[in-house]
Amino acid sequence: MFTFCSLYAQKSLPLDTLKLKEAKDMLADDYGNLYIYKNKDFSLTKYDSLGKQIGKMMLTVPYKIQTVQNPLSVPLFSENGQELKFVDQNMNEIQRVDFKQKFGFIKMAYAEDLQQLWLLDESTKRLIQYNFRNETIINSYPFDASFDDLMDLLVYENKIYILTRNSIRVYTFKFEKIFEASVENGKRFRRENENILVITPNTILKYIPEKEMVKIFQDPDVQIVDKNTLSYFAIKANKLYLYSLEKNKEIQPQTESEPQSKDTQQEVKPSEEKTSEPDTQEKKLEEKTQEIENKNPGESSIQKLIEEISTLQSAGD
Known part of the structure; x- marks a missing residue:
């Protein structure tokens, strides 16, 4: 079950509107830090959850x-x-990989870990697995797909995920397409363990393997959205909002309680009937005794009473 963010508590965060103005993209890490990229001056700035600047990079391209x-x-x-x-946590460059000397034209790169990259080489139509630590090509796969409007690349569990501006496509390494769906204004992938998400300017979608894309966040008034493992972060009218992912606990109806109560009633009912039997028997004995005495007021009726009692007791047993 997926619920849109409108059902979550919305909270405004203390980030100056000037810092959000002209933001081209925003990302949030799991510590609540925000990364604001501005295309106007190619700057990448990192802020903590209180809006304090941690670091900034001025990029040339x-x-x-x-x-x-x-x-x-x-x-x-x-x-x-x-x-x-x-770059590190303070936005200082710690490693650079140059593709110009070794490859034709790399259209997209995906860093799988701190050793391996996946590269889409448009000039040779290949997907390349590259160890940049020792500068060796591990594998190379023919990949004659369209590179038009390519927005992002992700490789996970022997599947290749291609995101364009208007679609998501999933391939095997044999270039077999196993899934395709329309996506409006796709920006990038986000992987959370085995879950593959697609981020757009105002929507986040989750990939249901080989079945469909499901919206888990949507707000048409939002300009930029991202998420970490705990919250959604959204820029709306140059203000930053946080939507918590924690749901209110709901009390679920106990569907098994009814049969249990019926069983209890069935167990109790026979014991109630048993308890009431002696009272009824005593009442019948009293009535019979009174009847005998009324019929024979002048003589002793003990023998007849004993006989009648024995008869009633036998009938009761």
Whole structure:
């Protein structure tokens, strides 16, 4: 069951509207830190949850931020510069990988970990698995798909995820397409363990393997949205809002209680009937005794009474 964010508590965060103005993209790590990218001056600025600036980078060409899930090593790819760089928690560059000398034209790069990259080489139509630590190509797969409007690339569990501006496609390494769906204004992927999410300007969708895309967040008034493992973060009218992912606990009806109460009633009922039998028997004996005495007021009726009692007791047994 998926619920839209309108059902969650909305909270405004103390980030200056000037810091959010002209923001091209925003990402949130699991510590609540925010990364604001501005295309106007190619700047990437990191803020903590209270709006305090932690670090800032001034870039010379446009870069695409892949993910900030590991704030100690944030990968940024530049198609224009044909390079990928990693920055640390203070936005200092710690690693740079240059593709110009070794490859044709890299259209998209995906950093799987701190050793391996997946590269889409548009000039050779190949998907390349590359160890950038020792500069060796591990594998190369023919990939003759369209590179038009390509927005993001993700490789996970032997599946290749391609996001364009208007669609998501999933392939095997044999270039077999196993899923395709329309996506409006796709921006990037986000992977949370085995879950694959697609981020758009105002919507977040979850991929149900080989079945469908399900919306887990949607707000038409939002300009930029992202999420970490605890919350959604959204920029709306140059203000930053947080939507908690924690749901209110609901009391579920105990469907098994009815049969249990019926069983209890069935157990109690026979014991109630047993308890009432002696009272009824005593009443009948009293009535019979009174009847005998009324019929024979002048003589002793003990013998007849004993006989009648014995008869009633036998009948009761």
